[in-house]
Each structure stands twice: as structure tokens, then as C-alpha cells.
Amino acid sequence: MSRIGPCFERLQRAGRTALIPYITAGDPEPAVTVPLMHAMVEAGADIIELGVPFSDPMAEGPVIQHACERALKHHISLNQVIKMVQAFRVDDDTTPVVLMGYLNPVEIKGYGAFAQDAATAGVDGAIIVDLPPEEAGGYITLLKAQQVDPVFLLAPTSGDERIQKVCAASGGFVYYVSLRGVTGAAHLDTQEAAAKVATIRRVTSLPVGVGFGISDAKSAAQVAQFADAVIVGSAIVKRIAALVDNPGQINLEVSGFLKELRHALDDITTDQAVTTV
Amino acid sequence: MAAYALPDERGHFGDYGGIFVAETLMEPLAQLRQAYERYIKDPAFLAELDEDLRQYVGRPTPLYLAQRYSEHIGGARIYLKREDLNHTGAHKINNTVGQALLAKRLGKSRVIAETGAGQHGVATATVAARLGLECVVYMGVEDMQRQAINVYRMKLLGARVEPVSSGSRTLKDALNEAMRDWVTHVDDTFYIIGTVAGPHPYPAMVRDFQAVIGRETKEQFSTQVGGLPDALVACVGGGSNAIGLFHPFIDDAGVALVGVEAAGEGLDSGRHAAPLCAGRPGVLHGNRTYLVEDDDGQIIETHSISAGLDYPGVGPEHAWLKDSGRARYVAVSDAEAMAAFHGLSRIEGIMPALESSHAIAYADKLARELGPEAAIVVNLSGRGDKDVHTVAATEGITF
Numbered sequence A: 001m002s003r004i005g006p007c008f009e010r011l012q013r014a015g016r017t018a019l020i021p022y023i024t025a026g027d028p029e030p031a032v033t034v035p036l037m038h039a040m041v042e043a044g045a046d047i048i049e050l051g052v053p054f055s056d057p058m059a060e061g062p063v064i065q066h067a068c069e070r071a072l073k074h075h076i077s078l079n080q081v082i083k084m085v086q087a088f089r090v091d092d093d094t095t096p097v098v099l100m101g102y103l104n105p106v107e108i109k110g111y112g113a114f115a116q117d118a119a120t121a122g123v124d125g126a127i128i129v130d131l132p133p134e135e136a137g138g139y140i141t142l143l144k145a146q147q148v149d150p151v152f153l154l155a156p157t158s159g160d161e162r163i164q165k166v167c168a169a170s171g172g173f174v175y176y177v178s179l180r181g182v183t184g185a186a187h188l189d190t191q192e193a194a195a196k197v198a199t200i201r202r203v204t205s206l207p208v209g210v211g212f213g214i215s216d217a218k219s220a221a222q223v224a225q226f227a228d229a230v231i232v233g234s235a236i237v238k239r240i241a242a243l244v245d246n247p248g249q250i251n252l253e254v255s256g257f258l259k260e261l262r263h264a265l266d267d268i269t270t271d272q273a274v275t276t277v
Numbered sequence B: 001m002a003a004y005a006l007p008d009e010r011g012h013f014g015d016y017g018g019i020f021v022a023e024t025l026m027e028p029l030a031q032l033r034q035a036y037e038r039y040i041k042d043p044a045f046l047a048e049l050d051e052d053l054r055q056y057v058g059r060p061t062p063l064y065l066a067q068r069y070s071e072h073i074g075g076a077r078i079y080l081k082r083e084d085l086n087h088t089g090a091h092k093i094n095n096t097v098g099q100a101l102l103a104k105r106l107g108k109s110r111v112i113a114e115t116g117a118g119q120h121g122v123a124t125a126t127v128a129a130r131l132g133l134e135c136v137v138y139m140g141v142e143d144m145q146r147q148a149i150n151v152y153r154m155k156l157l158g159a160r161v162e163p164v165s166s167g168s169r170t171l172k173d174a175l176n177e178a179m180r181d182w183v184t185h186v187d188d189t190f191y192i193i194g195t196v197a198g199p200h201p202y203p204a205m206v207r208d209f210q211a212v213i214g215r216e217t218k219e220q221f222s223t224q225v226g227g228l229p230d231a232l233v234a235c236v237g238g239g240s241n242a243i244g245l246f247h248p249f250i251d252d253a254g255v256a257l258v259g260v261e262a263a264g265e266g267l268d269s270g271r272h273a274a275p276l277c278a279g280r281p282g283v284l285h286g287n288r289t290y291l292v293e294d295d296d297g298q299i300i301e302t303h304s305i306s307a308g309l310d311y312p313g314v315g316p317e318h319a320w321l322k323d324s325g326r327a328r329y330v331a332v333s334d335a336e337a338m339a340a341f342h343g344l345s346r347i348e349g350i351m352p353a354l355e356s357s358h359a360i361a362y363a364d365k366l367a368r369e370l371g372p373e374a375a376i377v378v379n380l381s382g383r384g385d386k387d388v389h390t391v392a393a394t395e396g397i398t399f
Helices: A004-014 A030-042 A062-073 A078-089 A103-109 A111-121 A137-145 A160-169 A190-203 A217-224 A234-241 A247-276 B023-039 B043-057 B067-073 B092-105 B119-131 B141-146 B148-156 B171-184 B202-210 B212-224 B240-249 B316-324 B334-348 B354-370 B384-394
Strands: A018-024 A048-051 A097-101 A125-128 A149-151 A174-177 A208-211 A229-232 B016-020 B063-065 B077-082 B110-115 B134-140 B160-164 B189-191 B231-235 B256-264 B280-284 B286-291 B327-333 B375-380
Touching: A004 A018, A018 A030, A018 A062, A018 A208, A018 A234, A018 A247, A030 A048, A030 A078, A030 A247, A048 A062, A048 A078, A062 A234, A078 A097, A078 A103, A078 A111, A103 A111, A103 A125, A103 B280, A111 A137, A137 A149, A160 A190, A160 B023, A174 A190, A190 A208, A190 A217, A217 A229, A217 A247, A229 A234, A229 A247, A234 A247, B016 B316, B023 B092, B023 B171, B023 B202, B043 B092, B063 B212, B067 B077, B067 B334, B067 B354, B077 B212, B077 B354, B092 B110, B092 B119, B092 B189, B092 B202, B092 B240, B110 B119, B110 B171, B119 B134, B119 B148, B134 B141, B134 B171, B141 B148, B141 B160, B148 B160, B148 B384, B160 B171, B171 B189, B202 B212, B202 B240, B202 B316, B212 B240, B212 B375, B231 B240, B231 B354, B240 B256, B240 B316, B240 B375, B256 B316, B256 B334, B256 B354, B286 B316, B316 B327, B327 B334, B327 B354, B334 B354, B334 B384, B354 B375, B354 B384
Parallel strands: A018 A048, A018 A229, A048 A097, A097 A125, A125 A149, A174 A208, A208 A229, B077 B375, B110 B134, B110 B189, B134 B160, B231 B256, B231 B375, B256 B327
Antiparallel strands: B016 B286, B063 B077, B280 B286
């Protein structure tokens, strides 16, 4: 059973916004990943989004492109990423893990084998950036049969009809891409995002996560006012990139940053609680 | 038998094609699809396109019997469809003229393109200059070195050439970067893809703009020779010149269709660009097709002496034509293509692009197989001026 639904229920009862950090598996080297996942949970992450490196990551900005390149120097495959989740599960059986990547590695492995191995290892959901619901019929069925949530994306360009289609296909949560652009871009328009998330909520009861362009505590807090989850990727990966020659410092650095984000999200939650009272 | 009518309404050629892109591009692609379906049947649009092809591009291009070359090979008669005589020197402009007209109809003020050899980049910069559109061309830094003259040509035409230094620094990475640009500037930008790859409707749309090659060939062959040729031969990178030639002949079962991929240093060497001959199906750049990839599904760096063929994927319609058996695909090495380049230059006074030299090289073999009664049409997709530096370098000459 996917851990994502219960996780959001717990958070909603506590009136908290989920913090979802993204890292690329195997970046900058394979041994870093599992300990970093634990450190992120310790620092306040609610769900972990684990990137599956791909040679042609079309939706990524330069920061995550380079992370993929660093991981691929170690030939990190989809199977190895699944094994990392399995290793993470030895000490953590509650924090949901969502894989994020591109279709071709999944296509080559086979959707059925992917769904089964992912479920066995303790993967809770998968985001395939270049797989829209229109092409995902068989994939959705196979994932849901293994109780792995297929998380689909929505964007500023998605019209009402697509919003319905994407929400109907999604499990776990819906991922709203908050800007026209690639990951790590710097032109987040929180007002536009808030309006779109409101539209999405009219269609679905699934939680809505918002990502792309959230780079610091301030933007995280702004997004937390209207999102169920705040997804932060490039801002974390940038900190990892600065420490490729000193990987021993990565956990500390990333944890420090996540704590800042956590405080910002919890302050908002507290403010809102006070306002409501 | 029903007439050939692929792709279906979702852009599928059998198992291939489709729309595999990030969500942000789904609506813009739907709009493009609607516009394309509307204008490709619109008499005013088609008349304007036809006028541009005649007055600006210089069509129709000749179907030329390479008599001395055919005699030299000693087999079938070899006819050359002279796409090298188009404005800007290759077939690429057939498509950019069409897409630029669509961009205008859609009110877009900016066009972007990816380029490998630089021919598509030049063809895009050319039509952008003519229509007064801002133009940005993405090009791998590796290709910018190989095709420095084309880089300068694009700049002279007023385009900005953006160097791409990610991945293998060639055409596939330029395509990634152009997609990233499009996703960022989707409201005012039209992405002019240069080949029959990418998400639907690109493979069908680019094919339809290039099919003028095959339509003219059919008519010219019928008038000049009578009947239909026995075989059509074209090089295949992404595959736009090949589809352009093949498409009007798909229902003519007696005409053999042969696509020639780049074997680079040999299919066994691992240094090639031949997804149909030595790859397997996967998903890249918005469609499902044959790819050069490893067991983990990572795309492998390809190699060809010809920058225009140096691409790990291929148009999905070629994947379908291969599996259905309607077309067959072979591969020709760097060395064989180079020999054909020299042969055609010396014997016919026509210097072919290194891409087209692959098609010539295979036509030599096929001409001997088919014998003197047969006729083969080779798509001479581009001229070789841009490759003079590359050819000279193989002989140790620098300028």
C-alpha cells in the first residue's frame, strides 16, 4: 500500500504543508544517496522525491542536468535506484518515496517489471515527466495493481479539460508545475500558481503539490499558502553540486537548508492557525 | 487495399510515434495540431506555400539522369533528385518555409530550431529573415566546430546561434535545449523542428511539407522516363528527406524503398548512428521509435562523419515502415560515403553533402544488383560545399 495517502492525511490533520525535497539518485556518488535520504527526513522532509538519472532530461534546467551527468558517470540505472529505496526501507518504513524520471528507462525495463520491483522495494509513487496520461493506459493499470501511485503533472498551460483528465489518472497527489519553463527557473509567479491550484482543487480531492522555481524559504512559504506540498529540487541539488569534492559535508548542508524551509512552512501553518482562531 | 493514411489521430504509426512530452507542451501541441490540420487543407495557405516554393526556394528541382556515373557503376540507371539545388542548398527549406508560414498564421513572433549539420538552422534563419521573425538556433558545440561556416551563415542571416554544451554536444542535445526554450517561451514562440521526429504532429507535418520531393519525382519520372522507378534510395538521420521522397510511393508496392543510415566506423564498432539497423525501440524527444541506447535505457552517443546523420533516433514513420516491411534500411560507413562523395564529384561534377553521399554509396551496390534494365532514384538531399573542410581534413589538408 502506498504511504502517500496516509502521509497527507496525517499532515492535514496537523494542519501542516508537506515538504518534498528532490535529489538525483547517485549524485555525486552512489554512497551519498541513502544516508542523505535519512538526513532529509531527520531535517523535516515528509516525502522524498528521488530522481532517476537520464541521459536526455528535457524538462530540467542546467542544475539537474549536471546532477544526471554526475550520477551517470557511475552508471546509475533504474534498477540501482530501486535498490537504493530498498536499502532506505531497512531503517525507514514510513516516509513515502516517489521516483521521478523519464520514460525510456522504464520502457526498457518494462512497465510490469518496473511496477513489481518498485512496489517490492517500497517505492510509493512514480512521476514520469514525458509520459502524459494519453499514452499511459497500460502503465497506470500496472502501477495501480501494485499500489504504486502514478503521479501526473499539470502546468500553467493545462486547460480545464486536461486538468480533469490528469486528475482522473493520478494517484497519491497531483504535481503542479508552477511556471512555464524548466526546473530551477527563476520566474515563479505565485499569484498565477495560486489561481491555478484553486482551479485544480475544484476538480480533485487529491492533494496538490507545487514545484519548479521554489528556491528559498520565502518562496516556499508563499507557495505553502495554497499548496498541500512544496517540492524543492534545484535549490538542493545546487548545494550538492557545490560539495562534489567534499561529499562528507552534503548531509549537513542539505539538512540545514531543509530546516530553514521547514521552519518557514511551519510558521505559515502556525500563522494560519492563529488567523483562523 | 486501403490507401496509406497513417498516423492515426493520436499521432501513432502502429506502435511508434505519439506524444511523449512534459505537460506544459500538451496544449501548445494540441493548438499546433489544430492549426496544421486546418491549414494543410486551406487553399489560400497551400497557394502561398506553392508560390514560395517556386519563387523563393526554386522548385521544382530537376530529376537528373546521372548517365556517366551510372555507366561507371555498371548497373541500373541512377537518377538524382536534385534537392541540393534548392535555395540554401538542401531539402530542409521545403519544411521551414511551410512551418514559418504556419508560425505567421499563429501570430508567433519568434522561431527556434535545433540543428546538426547546420542546414536546418540555415534554412530556418533564412525564412525567419524573410518574414521578419526573431530566430534562435540551438547547436551542439561539437557540431559548431564541424560546421563553422554554417554557424557564420546563420549569424549573417540575423539569427542567434546558441551553443549547447550538455550531453554529447550534438544534435540530440540541441533538440533537448530547443525543447527547454519552447517550454519557457511557449506563448510567443514557434518551434520549427527540422526532421520527421518529435511529438505529434511534427512527424506528419514535416513529412507533408517534404512530400513535395516525392510528388515531383513521381511526375517527373513518369514524364521523362515513363512508369515508376524500381527503387528509391535516401539517407536517413531523422529521416525527413527520405520520408519526403518515399511517402507518395508508399502505396506503389512495386517501388522498393531503401533508407540508408550512417554505419560510422561500422555497426560492430559501436560508433555508428544507425538506430533502425542496430538499435531498438524506446522513447525519446516526444515519440516512440528506434533508438541507439544501452540496456539501462540511456541514449548512447552516436558517431557519423556526417553531422546531419549523427542522431540516435529516427522518425517514427520509418520505424513503422521497417517493421511492416514496406521499406528496408541499410547502413553505409564513413569510408564508403567518402568514396561516393569523391566519385560523384569527379564523374558528374556534382558535389553531394556527406549525408547524401551515404545514399549514393548504397545506390552503387543496389544498381549492380538490379542490373541495367532498372532505374533508381537517389535523393541528393543537399550539396557538399559545407563539408569541404571535413573532406579536406580526412586528407590532412587544412585551410
